[in-house]
Amino acid sequence: MKNPALYDKYADGRHWDKHPxxxxxxxxxxxxxxxxxxxxxxVGCGCGRDVNVFGTRGFEVVGLDNSRLEVERARDxxxxxxMPGDIEALPFAEEEVGAFFAINVIHYVDSVLAFQQFxxxxxxxxxxxxxxxxxxxxxxxxxxxxxxxxxxxxxSYGWICEExxxxxxxxxxxxxxxxxxxxxxxxxxx
Numbered sequence: 131m132k133n134p135a136l137y138d139k140y141a142d143g144r145h146w147d148k149h150p151x152x153x154x155x156x157x158x159x160x161x162x163x164x165x166x167x168x169x170x171x172x173v174g175c176g177c178g179r180d181v182n183v184f185g186t187r188g189f190e191v192v193g194l195d196n197s198r199l200e201v202e203r204a205r206d207x208x209x210x211x212x213m214p215g216d217i218e219a220l221p222f223a224e225e226e227v228g229a230f231f232a233i234n235v236i237h238y239v240d241s242v243l244a245f246q247q248f249x250x251x252x253x254x255x256x257x258x259x260x261x262x263x264x265x266x267x268x269x270x271x272x273x274x275x276x277x278x279x280x281x282x283x284x285x286s287y288g289w290i291c292e293e294x295x296x297x298x299x300x301x302x303x304x305x306x307x308x309x310x311x312x313x314x315x316x317x318x319x320x
Contacts, residue, residue, distance in 0.1 A: 132240045149301075153233050153313070154180035157259040158187045160293075160315060161229060168228020168253065173217045173244075174235030178204030184231070185210040194220070218243040225253040233261040237275055245285045254320040257292070262312040264296070269306035282312060289316035 175193030184191040193212040204212040215221045266275040293315040
């Protein structure tokens, strides 16, 4: 993990378990409109709530998390495939994956390594749904994270941007903080 201090600051209370599933539902809608067929991997799946969205919609899905405890919790909660694994060394064959779902994770890891893995493991024409936290600001005004646009442009270079939006989300736990998020749907060229 590249940014353990940030993770530790907001890990108390497991607030991400309470995040809405609207992002997974939106991506599932995109995939359904395209008659998507193939493996979806939720990287940093945590408690498995988003894997459940994809699985109940009939998609083949795997939840991947670097915490064995998270994987066990997810397995106890949902009847889908969960496995331990590292986003910086994805345990899939070259071009095996049809789509990656990566929210609330890229700012904790080496994003360059993660994107190299996405590109290698994703089949041509495959999709990546990703959230970049542009800023995370605590209620007291302390800026905990800033991601420069140039960094996102560099990571996205060579991908086809299918969709992009920027929005704010406020989380109350474990302490109030605001995320400014850039959501992208990127397609690997064929």
